Amino acid sequence: MKYEGRIPGGDAELSIEREGLRLGGQFIDYADVSELRPINHRIYVVTLYGEQIEISMLGHSFDGFWEELTAAYAGRCLEALFVEEERIMLCEGEYAIPGAAGRAKIALYTDSVCILPPDRRALRIPLCGTREITLNGYTVNIVMGSGACFTVGRMGYDTHPFAERAAHAADLTKKERAQALAQVPLAPPFNQKGLFRTRQTDIWWNAAVTDGRCALELFTKDDAATYLYRFSEPREVFLAGLRDAAEAVGTHRELIYLTDEQIAERPLCRMSAASSEAVRYLRARSDGRLIHSAGHAGRLADYLSENK
Secondary structure: EEEEEEEEEEEEEEEOOOOOEOOOOEEEEEEHEEEEEEEEEEEEEEEEOOOOOEEOOOOHHHHHHHHHHHHHHHHHHHHHHOOOOOOOEEEEEEEEEHHHHEEEEEEEEEEEEEEEEEEOOEEEEEEEEEEEEEOOOOOEEEEEEEOEEEHHHHHHHHHHHHHHHHHHHHHHHHHHHHHOOOOOOOOOOOOEEOOOOOOOOOOOOEEOOOOEEEEEEEOOOOOOOOEEEOOOHHHHHHHHHHHHHHHOOOOOHHHHHHHHHHHHHOOHHHHHHHEEEEEEEHHOEEEEEEEEEOOOOHHHHHHHOOOO
8 A cells, every 4th residue: 555654864655664764765675674663653663774764744644554554563483483374363562682681563374473573583483392372460471391381371362272272283383293293204314303394294404414514405395405504512512503493484595505795685584584593593503515416425424424
């Protein structure tokens, strides 16, 4: 929908699009937005580069513009988080995550809880990684296997059903994932296996993990290389990061192996990398790749044995 308003430089036609916001002749990609902020019937679009663009004189269209803008921004965040599963509930309430708190749209999907504030802190919490989901008054506590805790709540009459449905979805996801993972083949030199998303049972990964090195094979019907990683932390710590990163990217494995320069050229990939701590963790440990060609097995064996 198109709106009329005022931006720095004068009156302009405003258009909210799927990938960004058009202000007259200027287009702002949501990947470059750090925050959307409403103050005194003005909306401030704050970019990652420190620019703050004021939108004013929206008149009676202010509420509609804000709702449509935040919905479009949240939709793009969901794309960047690769959320493709069925949505069970969409609410609005309060949230608290490590380092931040506020109000946001809060969505429950069949395999995740998504927190969608109007800023760069959009977060997807995979239900397969939860230890427990409990309701304490008006707050839903989501505790992960790592010990990390996220809270959402004060969603009015939706709070109690949200907690119940999230706990049920988590139980179902874990059962489905365990059943699917049991069918994933594993052969030497690979000693670890995993799924990407729970319901994508036709793609999986195998990894050969030694002390300090990892060779990752992606079975996604388009396998051109084995991806290599080097790490110094304890093996179990790295494995947890690998599992979280693989689950985060789903079928979009390019996020694991694209160079920083290639990531920078793709707005959605920029948003995705910024949204997932696990993906950033794995990318930071990249050590190249081995192309599938003659001699691949020997080169792989050499790589894995170099640190022995």
